[in-house]
Amino acid sequence: MAAITLIEGVTLALARALEEDPTVVVLGEDVGVNGGVFRATAGLQQRFGEQRVLDTPLAEVMIAGMSVGMAAQGMKPIAEAQFCGFTMPMVDHLMCHAGRMRNRTRGRLSCPMVLRFPTGGGIHAPEHHSESPEALFAHMPGIRVVIPSSPSRAYGLLLAAIRDPDPVIFMEPKRIYRWQKEEVIDDGEELPMDVCFTLRDGSDITLVTWGAMIKETLQAADQLESEGVSVEIIDVATISPLDMDTIVESVSRTGRCVIIQEAPRHCGVASEIAAGLADAGIWNLLAPVKRVCGYDTVMPLYRNELKYMPSVRRIVDAAHQVLEVS
Amino acid sequence: MAAITLIEGVTLALARALEEDPTVVVLGEDVGVNGGVFRATAGLQQRFGEQRVLDTPLAEVMIAGMSVGMAAQGMKPIAEAQFCGFTMPMVDHLMCHAGRMRNRTRGRLSCPMVLRFPTGGGIHAPEHHSESPEALFAHMPGIRVVIPSSPSRAYGLLLAAIRDPDPVIFMEPKRIYRWQKEEVIDDGEELPMDVCFTLRDGSDITLVTWGAMIKETLQAADQLESEGVSVEIIDVATISPLDMDTIVESVSRTGRCVIIQEAPRHCGVASEIAAGLADAGIWNLLAPVKRVCGYDTVMPLYRNELKYMPSVRRIVDAAHQVLEVS
Amino acid sequence: MARTVAAFKVDHFQFLDRDGKLVEGQQVPSLAKDFDRLTDLYRQMVLTRIFDKKAIALQRTGKLGTYASCLGHEAAQVAIGAAMQAEDCFAPMYREYGVQFCRGVRMTDVLLYWGGDERGNDFAGAPHDFAWCVPIATQCLHAAGAAMAFKLRDEKRVAVSVVGDGGSSKGDFLEAINAGSAWKLPLVLVIINNQWAISVPRSRQNTAATLAQKGIAGGLPSIQVDGNDLIACLWAMEKAITAAREGHGSFVIEMITYRLSDHTTADDARRYRPNEEVEEAWREEPIARLRAYLIDQGVWDDAKEQALQEECTANVQAAADEYLDIVTNDPQPVTAMFDYMFAEMPHDLAEQRAYAEQYPEDGGHH
Amino acid sequence: MARTVAAFKVDHFQFLDRDGKLVEGQQVPSLAKDFDRLTDLYRQMVLTRIFDKKAIALQRTGKLGTYASCLGHEAAQVAIGAAMQAEDCFAPMYREYGVQFCRGVRMTDVLLYWGGDERGNDFAGAPHDFAWCVPIATQCLHAAGAAMAFKLRDEKRVAVSVVGDGGSSKGDFLEAINAGSAWKLPLVLVIINNQWAISVPRSRQNTAATLAQKGIAGGLPSIQVDGNDLIACLWAMEKAITAAREGHGSFVIEMITYRLSDHTTADDARRYRPNEEVEEAWREEPIARLRAYLIDQGVWDDAKEQALQEECTANVQAAADEYLDIVTNDPQPVTAMFDYMFAEMPHDLAEQRAYAEQYPEDGGHH
Ligand SMILES: Cc1ncc(C[n+]2csc(CCOP(=O)(O)OP(=O)(O)O)c2C)c(N)n1
């Protein structure tokens, strides 16, 4: 049992899925010989052959549309979009077909496909390589949206996504692809796709986030703890369907909540969570629900990208704001 | 001065824009001789010629991409998507280019285009003709999203959208295209795109909605008024950027709010509004903020579509729920 | 002096002229003499047309929603259906009933779908065919995906999809051609060029001589046939499907026909096309043409026609009755919109379902 | 007996062979003897290559972000730039510096862009050209839109866009061809086939004989040229642009070259392609070839080469210095991300801007 990174957790789960399920096919641009631009599929084509790991022509609509067709005809396509920004041409087939196949045919056909791609900013990448579009996909009926934030959750949730009989969008926080190493046993154990992960128990405030923002959120929590604040941290991980219960229960104890999201604020996932608290959680709120988000602007080119993303200081300041209230 | 319908308000604004601005070009599928499948562009090609009103090949990516290119080169394209469901192939050019052109070039180029299309259900239409995708567009930086709910607002807001120097998505609630007639003077007066419209003043509860749900919301309000409840009604109309101030101010007086939205609830615009109340509006809330929305399912085919959409009874019940609390 | 590195042509095939006579001076495929088969296919074409007429009548009397007629497409559609094997996979657009009836889709299914009931897509008779596909041309990539599945599993199955003259302008179709080329997929793409995309004429889609030549972009064999000539359509389909099944890759066929009806029952074609054009097109229509040929050949007559008409009318009526009985006496409950979203219903959806059950009648149905 | 309804061919043009000799037995265009012009263009090619080398050096030393090299594309790019008029419009992908320098884009602009500063897209020297376009092939439709604007305004201007061998598989490019055909737009689409799309070889994009034949889908004139032969590239571009400008519609040119560099500085091509292939490609490269021709013709020599190298190196160094000075001494403030979103800043964005100003240093910059 070795300590591995998040991206290695992805590779491990892909290899296991290719091993255990002959219908699994990995496809995308540069996923073959090159092993993916981030090396997520490194070695897979060599190990499983060109029939299982396919380099495709450069056409995202085609990748999405063919994945829908393959999935409906008994295969389990695991498509890769090379970067978050390049999933936009895929929206049509996801929204109009992947999420509708089962419902449209009253269960006669289904669409057990996975679309995985690196998401978020902070790695110094060019334009269109640093977006966080989870809210767009979360608004689409019939599609699950998952974002892991640790090597073990990457492994366990990706296995669950692949085995799930319905379409799953699996977003990989590229900024923390190689941040932490963790011992992960390749035992094929999947993780549930319908509950949040509580990373830290606390009683004064609940910090809710997902993906790469876990990093700054943990750092902010440490700082707050050093001030004597007891912080509960929830990693949403499964954005859609969303486990609001765990969040509402947590806030029912802490009474205070800050939601941290890298994506633009307007109509983002953080807003959905805050709205849930404004409904089911209202009676336990001791302070306003604050959202610390990316701005409603275009993600800047890399020189200013970190100014766009929620910083530890922005998170701590927001926490102080809601803690001051009594 | 004649009483006209909402769709006639659209046609009137389009005609005026074609009249007053030689760079305006209307393009889309069947917008020419046929005058649009809903007749929104009826007579325009005959009146302004084939150089101003263009029937396009059947290709939405092309319509969006060429509109971006035309807009960046000094034209004012007003593109029509035939139905809400067919805007999905356009998402890529809207998200990656229309909303970014000005920012990307530090203002050297811009993208003053309008994309208009009929939105929402309830007209007995086939699959993919009844969606309400406003939340997807509202999450895109650099793009304005507008939804009128009356003939005069259709006229005034469409003129504003066309004259705006940035991209605007103009969604037309097809279910109420011909619901009400209203006297509209063709005086070229535009309406502001940055404030909500308060349709009715009240003191007990605020009902917030937009588009075709205005119809059921008004009916629900009448019923509540008949029970002696004083109802304030806000038509958001400009979804993005969103005028939260008007809503927060209203709820600061009523203390109670129900948001009505036809689209699926998860990560919808109603959630953004509720989130705003959970932050800036928290101290004035006397009850949970309720969202009465379409379900997180695929819009059913027409036989059950009305079961999907918020009904007067669902709105009234939600209002009762928040009114009971004290 | 240039070096020519690639040369192509698009051939047009027609065997039966508009009057049902065999076109002079060309070798006719043997199937032109397979009268049992031709009469069977003729029956399918007639059934399709009688069904179409009934569906329009149901719509006009408020018993059916918007409906897309297939009037004039019967030869093209029945040829496609007849050339396919049961295990092949068909990805339709929205008006290919003539194909689908050959494949086991029931007339009741069609009526349920246009009647606003999802159960219409639950084809018991064509279990792996794709559902009707409204987003233009997207079905072509689903077919390419199906073809990829067959190829990867080493199954000798072929995926067939259709697209219109309008849809042939869309990237999905063009990317499907490229995919068929890239992987030599067992894929047959048929362009049903009926001259109109709602109100937009073929000439506005592009200025190329043919639509078939879009296949040349991928280096695919690409031919054009008279889409009102069942023999030409069937001959071309069998040629293409055989090639695809034997591993020779993908094929593009343009079938030239005419949309004799309005685009759908929600359309009024008189707004944008001259009556003369439609009348002229009626002189080309496929059923009269094939009937004339069969009568010439002495294998068909008025008595048979009479009997066929009665038989089809009765079958169509039975389907209409079944449809009306289902939507009247066994409508889908409000819960149906939740129950097929996921294999396992998520927690939050279950909550919404329970809530929706409190409003079983709201909105009722139209 | 089939009736052929359309026939096409794709011709390949080359005038200069790999050794800089004129290809035997064919008429050479007059521009092959326009030595003033050829030497000017040669200078542009050399400048482009020296700039490219410097940019890579800046990236390797941490002074520049990921950079996409244009090594090997100099003939194709300079030919495109040279054939265009200032008032025409260019829609680039992300590595066409050779085109852009001809059009007035400054080396400093290129460095600012890849240096993570949006000001790099504010081309003072090419005010209406499109910005660099990362989403593959989308630029082709922007060019089609520009061409439509020119046509509608009756301006004798041409829009030119480029796409790679990989990008030629994407619907956006294929729909642009169709748009060019539908409206006879003044549009020239150039496929720069450099054999690789990151790690995916040309042969995987599709199995067609050429990429040029994608233009046949729209019935557009479609030719192929040796993309390492400046004379062939320029001759073809001028032919296409003239036709487009004179109202004859759109044109497709495939320029066959080779990506001699890694895809970008973030890529390591040794992972997926053999060294021999790259070495062989170096024997075809465009600059040595043109230099040999010019020397043969007695219009170039070592002294001139020496002087040119020094001049270009100095200009490139000056641009690098200017770039480093700007990002060091005049970085964009945090507020810059808000100030160009809309012509008029919306209320909520103004609030976010004020909030952001409280965190001017957060994250600093990389
Ligand atoms: C992506 C998309 N855009 C627009 C429409 C609306 N629409 C439905 S049918 C049609 C015309 C299709 O014409 P064609 O492809 O020739 O097929 P036909 O109807 O003639 O059989 C249009 C524009 C749609 N269904 N999907």
Ligand SMILES: Cc1ncc(C[n+]2csc(CCOP(=O)(O)OP(=O)(O)O)c2C)c(N)n1
């Ligand atoms: C829509 C989209 N998908 C994927 C990418 C990632 N990507 C950047 S360049 C590239 C390869 C492009 O190859 P080609 O079109 O041949 O152009 P070249 O880089 O060889 O000049 C890919 C896949 C992208 N930028 N845009």
Ligand SMILES: [Mg+2]
């Ligand atoms: Mg058609």
Ligand SMILES: [Mg+2]
């Ligand atoms: Mg390339």
